[in-house]
Amino acid sequence: MLAIGLWGVNRGGMWRDEAVTFQVARRTVPQIWRLLHGVDAVHGLYYLLMHAVLAVDPVPGEVVLRLPSVCGAAATAGLVAALGARLARPRVGLWAGLLYAVTPMAGHYAQEGRSYALVAAGAAGATLLLVRLLDGAARAWWPYGLVVAVTCLLHELAVLVLCAHAVTLALARAGRAVWWRWCRAVGAVGVVLAPLVIVSQGQAAQVGWLPVPGWGSAERVLRSFAAGPTGPVFWGCVVLVLLGLGRRRLSVVAGPLMVVPPAVLMGVSQVRPVYDDRYVLYALAGAPLLVAVGGDRLAGVMGRGLRWPGGRRVPRVRPVALAGVAAVAVAFLQHLPLHRVDRTPATRADNLAGVSVLAAREIRAGDPVLFLPSIARRAALAYPAAFAGARDLALRESGPRSGTLYGREAGPVELRRRLAGADRVWVVVEPYALGGGGRPSDASDRVKLAVVQEHFALREEHTRPGANAGATLRLYVRVRAAESGPCR
Structure with missing residues (x-):
């Protein structure tokens, strides 16, 4: 993911949203604070973070502007791999992390001077912390609440990851004690987030241009999540996702993460349009997990049917993991032209x-x-x-x-x-x-x-x-x- 993010990161021009990040982050902290009272409060923490990042370089440019997003995307890929390894097995984590890295949507936002790749890393990190808590590998809930709070301060619509986590708890049949601790963590997040929500509501006109999403929006985000918009790779991913839903331990985490945030935001947007694909980038993490565990199930079925001539079963060893890596490489090559085009200024709204x-x-x-x-x-x-x-x-x-x-x-x-x-x-x-x-x-x-x-x-x-x-x-x-x- 780091290599794909750095490939062509200096594409030769900022587009309008990146330009806002660039010019606001170069202001003083008091000037940024004053701006947030009138506009862009939802990006306030990100602007302050980028202020520190751009201050490192005496003459900052486009590469420095995008490096945090590249690092955020790399962190997300690693966290997806960690989720796959914990919820299934190491090779599932390997495949899921690699699949996230080669997905064109992940590569696109890895090279945006905006907060979305960092939000995706925060959401994946919070999901991993939740899984550790449910497994009993961790007891303290404050790290989970802290990560969710910081993620939501980077972009308040990341709060929908809590809806996904609530569905996960329900499907996992969590006990009352777990629900109580989770609700306390969510309450703390709400207290932290409340001032931002109040201020940003007064700035809602900034997203007044967003249309009401329809079936076309749902189809587009589905294709974006499935490692590429068209061709056999897309349909292969769809089949593997359906297979992956049969692995309960992983699907109760990855399924809600992939489906709930986009579905809720699209539903709300029927009344008040606030939906855009980039606002739910963090939900992408669920798709490669389901694809990878679907591939693992398929490999298991094929492995059980293979026997040596003497009747002895063929052992499932390291070549299976390598075969999955090769399949991900094929998916990457299938969409290599899309990756190349994405590294030109023509793929953004303006230059x-x-x-x-x-x-x-x-x-x-x-x-x-x-x-x-x-x-x-x-x-x-x-x-x-x-x-x-x-x-x-x-x-x-x-x-x-x-x-x-x-x-x-x-x-x-x-x-x-x-x-x-x-x-x-x-x-x-x-x-x-x-x-x-x-x-x-x-x-x-x-x-x-x-x-x-x-x-x-x-x-x-x-x-x-x-x-x-x-x-x-x-x-x-x-x-x-x-x-x-x-x-x-």
């Missing part, structure tokens, strides 16, 4: 490095710049060197000083005054902003759009190739200046 390259090439010191809409400023925040010396005409107060993500802009009157003195202006514009699909909701953005359309003419346009090229860089000149001829 802020693209517009920054254009800005570094075209914009000179002192040139005025507008960002339309204001969130297009994220390219300058992610790659400030590309916009060094440019004059941000609309910016009134920077993000760190204002306690916002992208800063506060001048009001409509002040913005018109600033634009009145410009004969030429570079506009970093998102593809949808000039499409005529409606007026911007922000007053400053409406002024930018109106002034540019009424008083300026397009002189140059620069766009990076690719479906997710992101923002476009345009040079506008005032109409009277445009009529006098080229300005450069």
